[in-house]
Structure formats: C-alpha cells, structure tokens
Amino acid sequence: MSGIFRAIDVAATGMTVQRQKMDVVSENIANIDTSRTPEGGPYRRQRVVVSEANSRPSFGKEMRTAHNKLSRTNSRHIKGQSTSVNSSQGINKVSGEQVQDSQSSFKLVFDPSHPDADSDGYVQMPDIEMINEMVDMIAANRAYESNIATISTSKRMLNEAMDI
Numbered sequence: 001m002s003g004i005f006r007a008i009d010v011a012a013t014g015m016t017v018q019r020q021k022m023d024v025v026s027e028n029i030a031n032i033d034t035s036r037t038p039e040g041g042p043y044r045r046q047r048v049v050v051s052e053a054n055s056r057p058s059f060g061k062e063m064r065t066a067h068n069k070l071s072r073t074n075s076r077h078i079k080g081q082s083t084s085v086n087s088s089q090g091i092n093k094v095s096g097e098q099v100q101d102s103q104s105s106f107k108l109v110f111d112p113s114h115p116d117a118d119s120d121g122y123v124q125m126p127d128i129e130m131i132n133e134m135v136d137m138i139a140a141n142r143a144y145e146s147n148i149a150t151i152s153t154s155k156r157m158l159n160e161a162m163d164i
Contacts, residue, residue, distance in 0.1 A: 004154045004161075011150040014143065021048045021140040025133050032128045035116045043126040044100045051097070 024046045034043035105127050112121030 004158050007154045008151050011147040014147040017050055018140045018144040018147065022137060024048050025137045025140065028128050029133050032126060032130065035123055035125055042106050042124045045126060045128050046100060049097050049099055
C-alpha cells in the first residue's frame with residue numbers, strides 16, 4: 001500500500017510545482033508592458049527552476065553501498081551473482097524556485113511620448129513573448145492534469161484493494 005501513497009505524494013508535489021509555474025506565467029503576462037519597476041528598469045521575465053529538494057546519492061555511490069555483487073556479462077568478471085540495488089531510500093522530492101531570467105534582454109520600442117523614453121525616444125520594455133508564455137502555460141496545464149490523473153488512478157487502485 002505504501003507504493004500507492006508514494007505515487008500520490010509524488011503527484012501532489014508535481015501539482016504544486018506546476019501551479020507555481022502557472023503563477024509565474026500569469027505574472028509574466030500581467031507585466032508584459034511594465035517599463036518601470038520599484039527596483040528600476042523594466043520588468044524582467046520570471047521563470048521557475050525545478051530541482052531536487054533532497055538530493056539522493058549518486059548512482060556510483062548507490063552501487064558501492066549495495067550489499068550484493070553485480071552480475072557481469074564480460075567473461076573476465078564475476079558470474080552468477082544476483083543484481084540488486086537498495087532502493088528503500090524513498091522518493092526524490094522536487095521544489096520549484098521562482099527566479100528572474102537574468103539572460104533576458106529588453107526590447108527597445110520607439111515611443112518618444114512615453115515617460116520612460118530615453119533621449120532618442122526609445123523605451124526599454126520587457127522581453128516577454130506572449131507565444132512563449134502561452135506554450136509554458138499549456139505545458140504546465142497538461143502536466144498538472146497528468147498529475148491529477150495519477151492521483152485519481154491511485155485512489156481507484158486503493159479503493160479496489162480495500163474491496164478485496
């Protein structure tokens with residue numbers, strides 16, 4: 001049964017990260033025309049960087065700590081040993097971190113009447129492309145829906161196991 005609860009936990013974590021991505025996309029779209037921020041300068045595009053919240057040991061370290069020897073296919077290696085890796089460490093968690101896209105540049109828009117225009121009449125605007133934001137939104141939405149399906153399937157499996 002713990003496998004089902006782990007699946008639900010992983011899917012719930014995925015839903016949290018995808019919701020955070022949707023929030024950031026919404027913020028980017030809302031600030032597509034923001035030429036002045038409290039920090040100064042135009043709005044910088046935000047994005048979510050997803051990483052492991054608690055890092056598991058590397059594959060090499062796992063293999064060094066495994067209690068069983070590996071079966072080898074090369075005739076010079078030990079034959080007949082079982083292959084096993086201890087995977088009772090649990091699941092990896094992920095976390096999403098909202099960061100400014102420091103690589104983004106600004107678009108120069110000619111608008112001499114704008115209050116933030118420079119001496120040549122150009123205004124620095126955020127380099128946010130609506131099409132990219134929409135693609136990110138669709139991807140986050142589909143991933144969110146996939147995690148919902150995972151939770152629904154896990155719940156159905158749990159209910160069917162309880163009926164046995």
